[in-house]
Amino acid sequence: MENTAPLKPTETELEILQILWQHGPSTVRFVNEEQSKTKETGYTTTLKLLQIMHEKNLVSRDEESRSHVYRAAVTEEETQQHLLGRFLDTAFRGSAMKLVMQALGNHRTTPDELNQIRHLLKKLEDDSSNADS
Amino acid sequence: MENTAPLKPTETELEILQILWQHGPSTVRFVNEEQSKTKETGYTTTLKLLQIMHEKNLVSRDEESRSHVYRAAVTEEETQQHLLGRFLDTAFRGSAMKLVMQALGNHRTTPDELNQIRHLLKKLEDDSSNADS
DNA sequence: TTCTTTTTACGAAAAGCTTCGTATTATTGA
DNA sequence: TCAATAATACGAAGCTTTTCGTAAAAAGAA
Incomplete structure (x- = not known):
């Protein structure tokens, strides 16, 4: 086994997770369009990120259809809980x-x-x- | 003018700020020793960080004596407030x-x-x- | 079939952050 | 004075994260 997610998403990874949590399983195209609403983002940039996140087990993907469908592999709550813990320590000394x-x-x-x-x-x-x- | 601090310290910069907030104005040596309590850190590493932070106006320094004395140029509260705002947006969608x-x-x-x-x-x-x- | 469009894969450049080696300058004390 | 010690300055290596260009594969339209 080498399965468990690291649960320490980077800033950009978190942005993508937000989109997946908010809209459910999505294609790269969709995620990219959502991302572009706040910040001009190249298609392959989004793609690459999702691929990396897939490797890290932060997302899973359905390869059935041509356009892969990605879904969050970690829940919003557990991630928030984890981030909150870190944030509490680093910014508010606990x-x-x-x-x-x-x-x-x-x-x-x-x-x-x-x-x-x-x-x-x-x-x-x-x-x-x-x-x- | 190009004076105002960016107020977006990195992880390591924040660690150093914590030390300065907690202990007041300090020399590189002291900061380094504090840092080393949690994580082995080279002296010049700490020095370099403080120099960078100085350029960014995150800290000011007194060059009177040979060993420069650094002090936080941003308050703990304003920094926390700022970080909290960001964190709220990115992790808890506001x-x-x-x-x-x-x-x-x-x-x-x-x-x-x-x-x-x-x-x-x-x-x-x-x-x-x-x-x- | 053949051309165009859409998608994935992949490597590597670009950017930012952290760490460290080395040179230089200052201080101390024998 | 001269060696040893301690400090600063600085550049660059090493990592991680983000962005992008290009190639190959798949799908669709003419």
Whole structure:
């Protein structure tokens, strides 16, 4: 076996994963068009990236039809979780608190979202009160 | 003028900034020793990095004494804020909510910290109720 | 079939980041 | 003064990531 994905996508790889997560399995053509919406990108550039990501097991592909169809091989959540961990360490020296405070303080959050967070807080509190059960 | 810092430190530059933020103005020697605690690093490697960072205006330096003393030219908060913004976009497609939820959900947070966040939430709520004043 | 278009494969250039070797300059102390 | 030590400056090698050119294969249209 040499199967497990590295789960440490580069910036550009992440952009592509976002497209796949958002739109589901896609052809190179489609991914390239999406990419080009934000930044002029050559077709073979996108192709190459997807091929590399395939080698790394970040995506899988269906070669049935002529135009291969690529799909994310890692989930958005697990990737975010992993990136978040790294980011927390490098940028916030591990303090989830500081990160949360800054994120809440400096980015528009709707009242509804604040409520969701409030619920989560309550849940966390409940969990911790009957900790080692 | 061509003065303003780029504020987009690389991974290694960020490590060095962390050391400067944590310990204040430091010599190359000191920074190198700190760095070496986590990862064997050549002296000239650290030196070169600091010189590059100086050119980029990420750090300033005092050349009075023989051993130059470097100090961070950007604050920890503004840098974190900037990095957070980027990270939010690339990893969480802009949803501060999702990021906060994941950060709270997956990293041990003490009851006291939860309280602090609760206070912040209350403050945010108050602010939004008398919005455009 | 034959020409055109679309796609994949692949190698290598381009760009950015990190590391290191070497030269030079300054400092110290015997 | 002179050797040994410690610092800076600088270029370039080594890596990783990204971009692109070109060739070959496949599909479709005339």
